[in-house]
Amino acid sequence: MADLASGEEGDFFALLAEKQTMLTKDGKPYYRVTFRDARRDCSFPIWSDAPLADVCRDQWVVGEFYKVRALYRETNYGPQLDIRKIRPVEPADEADGFSPQMCQPSSRFDTQEMFADLVAIAEEGIDEGPLRTLTVGLLEEHRELLLTWPAATRNHHAFAGGYLEHVRNVSRHAYYLAQRYAELYPDMTPPLRVDVAVAGAILHDIGKLRELRVTPSGGEYTAAGNLIGHILQGRDMVREAAAELEEPLDEETLLRLEHVIVSHQRLPEWGSPKPPMTPEALIVHFADDCDAKYQMMLTILGDDPSEGPVTGRRNVLGQAVYRGGE
Amino acid sequence: MADLASGEEGDFFALLAEKQTMLTKDGKPYYRVTFRDARRDCSFPIWSDAPLADVCRDQWVVGEFYKVRALYRETNYGPQLDIRKIRPVEPADEADGFSPQMCQPSSRFDTQEMFADLVAIAEEGIDEGPLRTLTVGLLEEHRELLLTWPAATRNHHAFAGGYLEHVRNVSRHAYYLAQRYAELYPDMTPPLRVDVAVAGAILHDIGKLRELRVTPSGGEYTAAGNLIGHILQGRDMVREAAAELEEPLDEETLLRLEHVIVSHQRLPEWGSPKPPMTPEALIVHFADDCDAKYQMMLTILGDDPSEGPVTGRRNVLGQAVYRGGE
Amino acid sequence: MADLASGEEGDFFALLAEKQTMLTKDGKPYYRVTFRDARRDCSFPIWSDAPLADVCRDQWVVGEFYKVRALYRETNYGPQLDIRKIRPVEPADEADGFSPQMCQPSSRFDTQEMFADLVAIAEEGIDEGPLRTLTVGLLEEHRELLLTWPAATRNHHAFAGGYLEHVRNVSRHAYYLAQRYAELYPDMTPPLRVDVAVAGAILHDIGKLRELRVTPSGGEYTAAGNLIGHILQGRDMVREAAAELEEPLDEETLLRLEHVIVSHQRLPEWGSPKPPMTPEALIVHFADDCDAKYQMMLTILGDDPSEGPVTGRRNVLGQAVYRGGE
């Protein structure tokens, strides 16, 4: 679907991500459906007098995949489909190249490689011992989920692999900054703990595995995610893993690591009950904030529909971004 | 000491709470010492040429108790002592009525009775079962500490038993409010959990046992208290206790209880990462805030040294309090 | 109307609360009407080509009551009526059980009983004398209005009797808290005035009688309500009543009572020019805030249309509320 130009007709596979019952002004029911593939969402109405109305009502199931032939059009109401033919995906379609992954937006980077990269950062930046065991252990334990997790429920890095992409960037930044400061100011007392900064960067958002639940239509908050939040839940995961270690982690290292997680959003109104009180926490905070804001700017530049030298202000940053060209 | 009027001389027992080395303007060393009993602090200098200067330097030990004969005077520099005689407390002094408790500011209420009252509230407000077991179990497990704990490191309920006094008031308030709302609006869906409100009130500050360490000169923050804070530490204690229960607590009840603790200060800038999102959390927040502010007003009315219809504004509330009489 | 299930047809009495002239996209006029009974509002269009169009335009009058036969349907645009028959209420309908009260949302509690309860609190909590005379006098003087007044113009306790329901709860809470603190800390100087707390709780919102005007379609602000506000107007009412007393109220008691009203919202941005500077004002503030927030949570739990473990955030509290069940 994402390869079609406006006005072009074609065959493609897509996920039925949403199907809502609506009512016209004169009281007639209709459906609003959303088809999705890796790079595009199409939401449009199926009117009650349309040929597909009955099939839509009775047979289309949210979360299932469909083979579709349709005319794609870009309109003032967003991208639309005029569906010519539609049927559920069949086993034989895999031979034609269908896979569920092709119907979900996902990171531009290979998730296996990003995962391997994260493990590599842990092995470069943390000496062998309980801290590395804990860090790599948590990654391995949750490998399956991490390979698919989004970084958030919206703001468009709500894509599969978004978690790994963000955490990999943050970890690389934090490792670079920590190494640099350790070299520049070797006599700081107590010394900067490069290993804690690296472990903290890798694990800073680990609580999102408990805060969110991933469904066909995207991530959503669990009950505990709502009432407790990923900062506290991530610290729980670290403490639980630390309690399982054969060779125990010394208390101060664990405390420094917990503190990186607790303080990584810096301000109480952003969710951190404590500000960064250690150099490691400071570095992870900046690495995280910088990557989050950079991704937002990237998304805004890609998505903003307005014209002119700057984008609109109704976006996740709440401000205009410069496009250049003037 | 607290019974002496200004200008009166007498014998009394007192704790040496602080002893600091100072330097006069012309470079001569002297000591600033603080003697304390249950209701009064006296801080004053021992000049290097005073008769007691050598004894003070060589023999007086912070945290030990002394029998003192002194003239007590109230001055512009605060209450002062002209010490006539002083010696460490001896075993025989107990026959004269000495006990360490008499030298520490402490709650006006009997701590054993307050503890018993807290257990009684738990037994009235929570049906038999895992939630009551957890709540009463945590009280019993920490009974020794709870009997002496202050509610905070300053603001003058930094007295022994201050923790119990505050928590008992909060629990009574919360129990009253919860019962009342349960009666008034019995069809709220889901219903208000009176038992969770009571357990949450009793345990809302339990993390202070890990956040603080109590020393002769008062409470001070532990490292983890500084970097993590009592809200998260109190939730840890509840989760650890829940994991030990023979009959397990159901997940939703535990989540509601954790949420009461996490949200009891309501605003992120006051330390709560989440606002109250359940009726129980709302009730405990108000009960806690009301008692904390009432205690502050009580203390300000008792301590403010200024005259006139209102107190000064340099106090823990940052505002004037009305004294009446005009 | 409130007893009909979606898809059911029935006869009922209802108030025509609003009738607005609208225009379709192609320029044809139509009406948007709102029928209301005690527990439900239905707003829907009467198109210009509908059978009832002429009657609606020419005969339906806002503020009048109608007997209606209609099919009730719940739709994505909210609850709707397909009206089969409609005529103004006739005197004979009272024999059938019609009364104007049945067509207005109102408190679940009997207003006469709530009023009596308020008077009882005044008589329990305030000794005989000018303060009780003033308090009970203001209640009696405005009895007729108080029995029907809403607590606010929106947020859904905009129902008849909402004022009494809120003030009764606040007064009970404040009386309980004041009694408890008076017992706990009898030597506070000056002592807590339980009577002032009770009188202040009962009268804290009395200015709403001047701030609002009640119309068939709900409460609306008067000019003085907009430019001056109920806090100042309520204090005016108390001062005017005090000036009429035969046995005069002493100056300090009046000042303390005025101050409770002036400071009951605590923060300047919530409308209070002064923070609570007396123990009585502090108690009334907490009792008021607790009940207001509890009512909001109750309403949100009852009204929020979303699904899942928490409600949405677009509500009067600006946050999600936990529903449980997960």
Place this chain on the structure above:
Amino acid sequence: MADLASGEEGDFFALLAEKQTMLTKDGKPYYRVTFRDARRDCSFPIWSDAPLADVCRDQWVVGEFYKVRALYRETNYGPQLDIRKIRPVEPADEADGFSPQMCQPSSRFDTQEMFADLVAIAEEGIDEGPLRTLTVGLLEEHRELLLTWPAATRNHHAFAGGYLEHVRNVSRHAYYLAQRYAELYPDMTPPLRVDVAVAGAILHDIGKLRELRVTPSGGEYTAAGNLIGHILQGRDMVREAAAELEEPLDEETLLRLEHVIVSHQRLPEWGSPKPPMTPEALIVHFADDCDAKYQMMLTILGDDPSEGPVTGRRNVLGQAVYRGGE
């Protein structure tokens, strides 16, 4: 006193504005006294072994006037006096030019003339009728107090006549702005009420007569000033005066006038429960704020003891002010 250069000796009259008992570091009592004349305050110690110690302790009375011969010196502790001779003022001193006014800081402008100017503004800007009667009536009724009142208890327009000086400026500004806008936009609906702007400017701070009490050592807040505040107290005075008028003021005019007073500080955190909602209130707010800030800047430029192109930041504006010269 104010005419003496540092190091100069002379005779002068002065008010004893304060006398505080203090204690030296070694516990000896002494007095800290403040002598004041129209343009200078001198605060300095009278040590217990000084020749004047006994006279000071036994005979000097706060609020009385003295004839003093002293050496005046400017020091790092501020201006000081070495008193050679001192005696209470005698009736005969008036022949020598003594008057109590010469010993109090006061406005540079003649208070009688400022008062007359205020009345003149009222008569120019308000047509004959109840609004003018009310405005001029309030001025005349409080003439004696107004002639001596300060504008505030500190910030250095705490001088006699400060109230009149500030209100006169505000009223002139407001009258100018109101006339100008009335001319520029004659068709505004409803029209700007120049008379209300003028009356509101003249009376905007009238509540300070109830908020403050003036003593020899300056203004201080009354109990009601603390608990209620001049904004509400000023509105009371206007409403009381309006109730006394023979020819009544129409309701809307009174409401507009009350609103000017209620909203003149614009923001709730500055004490106004409502923002300016009428053009008259807007104009008076700006006239008031502009004069208050201008006076602060004037005072800072006159008083700041630092050197360099800008003043320090520890002043009532909380910012540096440019001195020029660089």
Place this chain on the structure above:
Amino acid sequence: MADLASGEEGDFFALLAEKQTMLTKDGKPYYRVTFRDARRDCSFPIWSDAPLADVCRDQWVVGEFYKVRALYRETNYGPQLDIRKIRPVEPADEADGFSPQMCQPSSRFDTQEMFADLVAIAEEGIDEGPLRTLTVGLLEEHRELLLTWPAATRNHHAFAGGYLEHVRNVSRHAYYLAQRYAELYPDMTPPLRVDVAVAGAILHDIGKLRELRVTPSGGEYTAAGNLIGHILQGRDMVREAAAELEEPLDEETLLRLEHVIVSHQRLPEWGSPKPPMTPEALIVHFADDCDAKYQMMLTILGDDPSEGPVTGRRNVLGQAVYRGGE
């Protein structure tokens, strides 16, 4: 167009200010067009099956003027036109009274007169010399633009001449206030610079000539306007002009003038990196803020469509404005 009552038909000249392609719910394209004359905007759809659909699509050009015969109607969707006849303006129409100015909203004041008034203020308030040369020079250099410039891109003084109207008011206010304070406090050190206040008032918004670009459909921000802003751009213009002066401006005067521009919005969140630190800057800030807010109130009173004693709150001030009449 602006002279037609609702339901009246007439001939008039109008500008086609906007033409947007839209799509109906069932996917049919249509146009939304805006016709504008000096006092009215009409935005309405041209459906695809309307008689004018083809002409609209193929021939109507944004920014061109048309002679129109139409029926004007005020509806719930705003003012609408039923166009009977329409053709582009022809040269001969000028004989009939057409001029482009009549089709743009513009100030009620003659722009040439306002410009002359500004120059006059400069000549009254600034002595002959480099400061006057600079000020009048900048006005003359940009005369053509200034005569047409709006004061902002929205908030309805987005009309031609809005810039001059606002700046003229600000300059008159600032000149009055500066003269008054110079007379009242002649001994302020350093003295108030009336000439700098006047020059600063005249030039405070001059950067808007670089921040905005004016198009037929209104003002819009340039790239540099977005990224740098008019405060910095206006200071650039003053510095560039100062560098061109034959007789140079002394450094302190230039610095004071730059500072007036830099600080005129007072608060950093309103765009001023520095608060007013000179008396001139303070005066210009108040004159500017007062006129901006007054204009907003004037516009709200003119435009708000609601009924009742106060306007709605969804306006540029974010608050209700009193209409009176109750």
Place this chain on the structure above:
Amino acid sequence: MADLASGEEGDFFALLAEKQTMLTKDGKPYYRVTFRDARRDCSFPIWSDAPLADVCRDQWVVGEFYKVRALYRETNYGPQLDIRKIRPVEPADEADGFSPQMCQPSSRFDTQEMFADLVAIAEEGIDEGPLRTLTVGLLEEHRELLLTWPAATRNHHAFAGGYLEHVRNVSRHAYYLAQRYAELYPDMTPPLRVDVAVAGAILHDIGKLRELRVTPSGGEYTAAGNLIGHILQGRDMVREAAAELEEPLDEETLLRLEHVIVSHQRLPEWGSPKPPMTPEALIVHFADDCDAKYQMMLTILGDDPSEGPVTGRRNVLGQAVYRGGE
């Protein structure tokens, strides 16, 4: 001086950084002097009856260097000197190793090397052309000042070379981050300008050369620094340099560079009138903020005099920093 332990006597060179006239409580004048070398400040009194009193008064000159023999003691009033011998530095002292630099706190890094490093970053990160010419040109033009400049007037990187140390770190960070993002997201539109990020990082604080003036006792703000500020002054320097370029810089590149400077502090309350609206500005902001905060934490850990697991809160970050060890 910095090498002496408390109680040790030695010979050293030091700068007389301050000399203030003070007055004792009984009115005797004395001096408070500050001697400084590269790593230590000693401030202490010279009493009027001390042997050095006359020499101090008559001969010691602020800003001159002295050879001192003294006993160094650390006291509760801070480090003190008992001066045994003192004389001004003589030419011959240079043979003994004296140089003025040894008496000023300065960066631990060699300033020539840091300067060369900055030029190297410019040459690596910016292709040959006008942007590199402008950047390197500004560095070379101000080389002499840059080698000595502090980064700020206080917060302890008020040392010579502090400017270069901070800007070098920021530039390295920004170059790293920009390269990394350019590789990761090569198809961003418009692409990230690595060269603009590097030039912006190098020049972001260049305005400090105009904002500050460096004196023997440290940096202080110029008049224009106070009234305009380094953000605007730095942009001026870039624009002036751009106007001098032989091969002109294209407009968009200049605008992007100016914007990096204007927005580098991100929030208006920190001095930036615009937030970062380009990816380059975002990166420079984070690099700058991270280094500033890291330096503050480093300084706090080095300087805080308190004991225990965390530092005090009265520091430039306004929070405690963890020391570890518990």
